Amino acid sequence: MQDYMYDPAYRHLLKAKEIAQKENVIPELQTEINRSIELFQQKINYCDDQTIPPSPALHSLITDTLAYPWSDAYKEGRVSYSVDTAMLSGNSEAQLIKSITSASKARMVLEIGLFTGCASLAMAEALPAEGKVVALELDQGIADVARSFLDKSPAGNKIEIITGPAIESLEKLAEKKTKFDVIFMDANKEGYVPYYKMIFEKDLLASGGTLIVDNVLKNGDTYSGEHSDSKSWAITNFNELVLQDNRVHKVMLPLRDGVYIIRRKEDTDASVPEKKGDLNYIK
Incomplete structure (x- = not known):
């Protein structure tokens, strides 16, 4: 699209x-x-x-994704759902995410919703040699395709793919006390609210970290009122949750299908004292 x-x-x-x-x-x-x-x-x-073009590896991944026979993979049962290549982040958004990752001097990055790895690869390219991207993907078949694409790239070895329901994977990462400097959320829209709550309640976002959320305009449904499906309502509810959360600094950008940039207020406003422990986010 x-x-x-x-x-x-x-x-x-x-x-x-x-x-x-x-x-x-x-x-x-x-x-x-x-x-x-x-x-x-x-x-x-x-x-x-006016945006820097993708690296050769990222360009190859985008091209391979668009050319992949997704309908055949679905018919043959190699992937569990019918894939829309509009799920691909695309270069402009990938470069924004890469810029934020670089400016954050990130070492640990999380993507919730891998697809074929466009955003993960862009972030991996901005990480130092010892940096790591943890990418969560529900479907094993799609994860396998992504792995085959990522293995062709110089930065692909920085990306670890975890398959299964994202909420379960997040729980396991929290149990390990894992913290991420940048988190990119681009998974099933009905999961946005529970993912958001878990990120902050389980302290998955490191101090000074940035949460980036995709598809927050949902084809314009969120502001036009022309809600087309349950996903649109899920995004509308998520946006309202973030808007009412007075503990975070947020800015929504009309890039592609809408991108939310979210950080803790104490990381953006020097007048806000640093909070420790439970931040009492909206339940």
């Missing part, structure tokens, strides 16, 4: 274009509608052109 297609305004413009053509409205109005549609596309293309 092209990034501009996430925007409901773009989809409504397409509908307006169709109506204008059927009703034979004045040419000037049709011209303005067409120009507005073009500008949606041109803005995304311009931003992409």
